[in-house]
Amino acid sequence: MRISPLFEIKHKDKNSKARVGILYTKKGSIETPFFMPVATKASVKHISSKDLESIGVNAIISNTFVLHAKPGEKLIKKMNGLGNFMNFKGINVTDSGGFQMYSDRCYIGSTEEEVIFRNPFTGEKMCISPERDMQIQLDLDSDIAMCLDSMPLLHHTKDEIAEAVRKTSLWAERCRIYHNNAQKRIPLKKRQLLFGIMQGGIYEDLREKSAREIVKIGFDGYAMGGLALGESKEEEYRAIIAQKKIVPEDSPVYLMGAGHPVEVLEAISLGVDMFDSRFPTQNARRGTLFTSQGRIKIFNNKYERDSKPIDPECDCFVCKNYTRAYIRYQLAQEEGVGFRLSSYHNIYYMTRLMEQTRAAIKNKTFLKFKKRVARIYEKSDQDSKNNFKKFNISRKKKL
C-alpha cells in the first residue's frame, strides 16, 4: 500500500544513526530530518501561513479532534482540504487527537470499540472510533494522517501502559484496514499517508512489543507516542533506541512532541526523522528565546534596555528590525506583536537548526555540530541558573 518511493535515505552518518532522507507525499517531497510547528486550529499561534512560507517551514501538524469539533471536517472538506483552507503550500500532517481526548479535562473512558470524552467546546459527550478518526482525517485531506492510539500518561502503572499498548495495536489494525479501503481507488501518488503510533511508556520491553506489533501491521511511517511528557532524558532516549531498532531502516520515524533543540538533535542521532512540538512557540510567548548562544529569558532585567536583536547572528526579519528591549516590553504587555515577533524568531531558529543539521549530516560533521549546540545550551542554562534536564518553561512575569 506504499507510495513508491515513499522515503529515500540520501545520506547516513557513520558515527550515529542520523540520516538525511526525502519523504514523498501527495503535496510534494520534504527533506528529513525536519521539525513541524504546531497549528492545532489550522494556524500556528500568531503566525500566518505566509509567515511560515517566509520562514521556510515545509510541514506543520494540526489536530484532528479540535478541527472536528470546530469548524468541522465537512467545512474544511468543502474548502478543498486543510492545506487550501489555511493556504499553506507545505505538507499538512494531522494528529489523531488522541492526546487531547485523553487529557484530564476531556477523557471519560474508552471501550474496546472507541474513546468516549467530552467536547471541550460544548461539554457534550462524544465518541470517536478508529474508523471515524480515519474518515475525519481523510475529509480534512491532510497529507499524512496518524492512527488513533490509546495514550497512557506518565503516571500510569506498567499494567495500564501494557493495556494501552494492546489497544493501540488493535486500533492501529482497524485504522489500517479502514484507511486502505477508503483509498483503494485513489492513485498511489495522490493517497494520504498513514503513520502508526507506537506506545509503551518508559518500559523498554513494552516499547519493543508495541513496535513489533505496529510494524507487523505495516504503515508508511512510525511515530513514537507518549514521550517528551516529563520522563527523564535517559528514559526518553532508551525508549527511542528500543523502538528504532525494530522499525525497518527505510521507514521514516517520527518522535511526537519533542521540541527542545538539544533533545531533537539527540533523537536525530538515534535515527529519528520528524519532530513536532509547541515548545518553540509556547516558550516564545513566555519569553524564552532560542539563539546561537543558547536560550535567553527575555524577562531577565538585564534585557530591559538592551538594544541588541534577540540573536545578533540571526538574519530573520525580527532580528533585523527589533530590539530585545522592544520585544520584552511587547511580551510583558501581552501584545499580539510581542507574541508574533517572538514566535516568528523561535520557529525561524528551529527551521535553521534543522537545515544546519541536514548540512552537518551531509558534510559528515553531525556529531561535532550536535556537541557544539549541546554545549551552548548547557552553558546558557547554567548561566541562567536553571536545571536543563528539567526543561523548565519560564513563567511570564508581569513587568
Next chain:
Amino acid sequence: MRISPLFEIKHKDKNSKARVGILYTKKGSIETPFFMPVATKASVKHISSKDLESIGVNAIISNTFVLHAKPGEKLIKKMNGLGNFMNFKGINVTDSGGFQMYSDRCYIGSTEEEVIFRNPFTGEKMCISPERDMQIQLDLDSDIAMCLDSMPLLHHTKDEIAEAVRKTSLWAERCRIYHNNAQKRIPLKKRQLLFGIMQGGIYEDLREKSAREIVKIGFDGYAMGGLALGESKEEEYRAIIAQKKIVPEDSPVYLMGAGHPVEVLEAISLGVDMFDSRFPTQNARRGTLFTSQGRIKIFNNKYERDSKPIDPECDCFVCKNYTRAYIRYQLAQEEGVGFRLSSYHNIYYMTRLMEQTRAAIKNKTFLKFKKRVARIYEKSDQDSKNNFKKFNISRKKKL
C-alpha cells in the same frame, strides 16, 4: 515658533471645505488628509511596524500616559525615542493621555495644578501636570505632541464642560510655554510640533469659546477633543463647523477619535485634515470588516463556508491569500492569526480610502466620491439591519 513651512495647502475642493495639504514634521512630511491607526503601547494591536510599512501607513498615534506608566519615557529615550524603539519609519504622534486619565477606572480628581489619577498597572496614585506631560512627550521624542487637556465626558453638564474649557485653556498656555522653552535651542526643523486641543462638548458656544482661546495661544495644529464619544452625528458635525471657522485656514485640523469611513469623509468635507481611531482595529477583532461594498459582519452565518476573500476588490495580502471562512474561524477561535489578518485588512482599507480621498479632492470629484461611499455604507448597514447612526460595534459571538 513654527517650523516654516509647517503646513501647505496644495488643493482645495470648490464645493466643500475639503483640502489636500502637506504637513512637515522633523521625521518628514505627510500628505493630508490622513488616518492614524492607534498604537497605544508602541504597537498597533497585532500589527508590526513592518506590516504598517507594507500597508503604507505614514503616521500612528501612541499614548503618553500609558508609555509613561510602562516602560517609562526614560527607557524609550534611551532607545532613541519612540520611532526607533518600535522601528517605525513614519510619523509618531503622541496623545497626552488625558482620555485615559479621565476614564472612570483611573480618575481621582483634578486641581488647578494637575490631574490626579490611579496608575492602571499598579493602582498607585499619580499626578500629572501640563509641564510634566510636555516633558514626557519630549522624552518620548514623538514628532507631534498634544497638549494636556481637561476632558469632559458626554454625560457631563454644560457647567462642567464650561469648567473643562476654562482649565483646558489654562493648561494649554502652560503646555505652550514649557514646550517653547524646552525646545529653544533646537533648530526649527528638528523640533517636535505641539498641537492644542479644543473642547466644548456638543455646545456650539463653548466650542467657539474654546477654539478662540486655544487659537489665541497659538499652536502648530488644532485638535478637536471630546467628540466621537456617542453624540449624534449632527451634534458632532455642528461642533466641528463651530471650531473650524475659528481655526486659521492654514493650520492643520485634527478630529480626535473618529474612525468610521463615512464619519471621516464627512469631517474631511468640513475641513478636517487628520484622524485617529481604534475603530478599524477594534472592529476587525470583533469581526466587522470594511470593504468596497460596505462593512460585513464576518460572524454572520452566510460567511461560514464563503471561499471569497474579505473584499474581492481589495489587493491586500489578506485578500489575496485568505477566505472569509478561514478568517471567520480564526476570529471565532480568538486566534492571533485571525486578529492580525482582520486588523491588517481594515487598516489597509482605511489607508486606501484616504488615498482615494486625496485623489478625489485633486480630481475635483470629492463630493461624488463621499456620496458614493456613504451610499454603500448605508446600504450595507441596512442589509445587516443595523442602525448606522448608532455606530454599533458588533459583538463577537463564540461560534
